[in-house]
Amino acid sequence: AQSVSQHNHHVILSEAASLELGCNYSYGGTVNLFWYVQYPGQHLQLLLKYFSGDPLVKGIKGFEAEFIKSKFSFNLRKPSVQWSDTAEYFCAVRAGYSSASKIIFGSGTRLSIRP
Amino acid sequence: DARVTQTPRHKVTEMGQEVTMRCQPILGHNTVFWYRQTMMQGLELLAYFRNRAPLDDSGMPKDRFSAEMPDATLATLKIQPSEPRDSAVYFCASAASGTYEQYFGPGTRLTVT
Numbered sequence: 001a002q003s004v005s006q007h008n009h010h011v012i013l014s015e016a017a018s019l020e021l022g023c024n025y026s027y028g029g030t031v032n033l034f035w036y037v038q039y040p041g042q043h044l045q046l047l048l049k050y051f052s053g054d055p056l057v058k059g060i061k062g063f064e065a066e067f068i069k070s071k072f073s074f075n076l077r078k079p080s081v082q083w084s085d086t087a088e089y090f091c092a093v094r095a096g097y098s099s100a101s102k103i104i105f106g107s108g109t110r111l112s113i114r115p
Numbered sequence: 116d117a118r119v120t121q122t123p124r125h126k127v128t129e130m131g132q133e134v135t136m137r138c139q140p141i142l143g144h145n146t147v148f149w150y151r152q153t154m155m156q157g158l159e160l161l162a163y164f165r166n167r168a169p170l171d172d173s174g175m176p177k178d179r180f181s182a183e184m185p186d187a188t189l190a191t192l193k194i195q196p197s198e199p200r201d202s203a204v205y206f207c208a209s210a211a212s213g214t215y216e217q218y219f220g221p222g223t224r225l226t227v228t
Contacts, residue, residue: 032215043206043219044158090158094215102171103215105150107157 002027002095006106013081016115021076023065023091033074034092034103035065046089047114050074061085086113117141119220121207127226133195135224138187138207147190148208148217149175149182158206164190197227 005024013019025031033050048059055067065076074091091106120139127136140147142203148163162172167184179198187218194201204224208217
């Protein structure tokens with residue numbers, strides 16, 4: 001069965017530090033990839049998505065992610081984080097072309113930014 | 116701008132009571148998802164519908180949970196009878212046909228005592 005792994009459960013950074021959050025998935029075929037962010041007390045919001053084309057995807061708020069097919073990875077990056085980036089980040093994968101294919105979410109990575 | 120709405124936002128109830136949560140998807144979105152989020156289990160997909168028909172409810176405890184879409188503008192998730200272990204935040208999300216880009220509602224925070 002397909003799965004999504006986010007190995008970093010909690011990441012603590014200082015403001016202006018660079019960020020990279022890992023996401024790996026297990027599925028050998030076509031995938032659609034997503035990163036969602038959940039600010040404290042709020043609902044999930046889409047940061048960026050990859051369907052096809054350029055494997056380097058740019059999203060909102062300065063985030064980007066790179067799809068590396070050979071590594072089954074879709075890591076999230078930001079060159080300089082801000083205190084307002086404190087949130088939980090979820091990677092999600094939809095595998096296959098079937099209209100019934102569902103999206104699987106990773107367990108999330110909590111990001112804490114020290115002012 | 117268009118948003119997914121959920122009611123109630125908070126619900127406190129006693130064990131054994133029936134709980135009904137409602138979701139209004141974004142107008143025109145034909146796919147609706149129900150998720151449960153807890154500290155221990157994270158975000159779990161309970162069920163999802165496309166064009167009002169259930170596509171997958173394998174994540175839902177069938178003995179006490181039920182999900183329906185009476186019409187295209189309303190999805191419901193019902194728990195009967197509720198148990199303390201059902202305490203969680205329940206999110207509804209909707210997506211337009213073919214996009215798989217889900218828009219989440221604000222959630223219903225359920226506490227069962």
